[in-house]
Amino acid sequence: MERLPVFVYGTLRSGQRNHGLIADRVAESYPAMADDLALFGDRIPFAVERAGQRIVGELMILADRHYEEALADLDRLEKYHPDRPEDSLYVRTKRSVSYLAANESWADVPAWLYLSGPAARGRYDENVPILGGDWVAVQAN
Structure with missing residues (x-):
């Protein structure tokens, strides 16, 4: 498996409720953005392909010695099944x-x-946009 950094945009960002899941396994973290995506959701955010839009998040470099364990924990949290992506709430891409x-x-x-997966369709309301593509900024208001 390719060892890439992880871009997080919602509850895994610093100060958010799920950040503790990986906080001690992050070697470095940087402000980041991803283009051609939009965020939707109420209780939790999910990203979907949308040309011309942008989402805000953090780029997290996972510590080498914890990489596989941390990524497996993220996959579980996001309900991503590498062997069954069609059953996944989010799909790691x-x-x-x-x-x-x-x-x-x-x-x-x-x-x-993690993008919105097939199992999320119909479960979350795409009529609730997260304006500006920044989950943390919306939660602060």
Whole structure:
């Protein structure tokens, strides 16, 4: 399996309720964005393909010694079944994201991120957009 950083946009972001699941296994974290996606949801966010839109999140570099364990925990949390993606609430996919590097410039990198999966369709309301694509900003209001 390719060892990519993970882009998180909702409850796994710093300060959010599920961040503790991976916090001690994150070696580095950077502000990040992903293009051509939109966020929807009420209690939990889910990302869907939407040309011209952008979501805000964090790029998390998982510590090498915890990588496989952390990714497996994320897959369980997101109800992603690699052997049965059609039954998955979210689907882990490789996608280019932009992050704010230490030198204060934006850079693109491939990362894992979880998109809304087939099992989420009809379960969550796509009529509840998360305006601005930033789950944390919406939760703060």
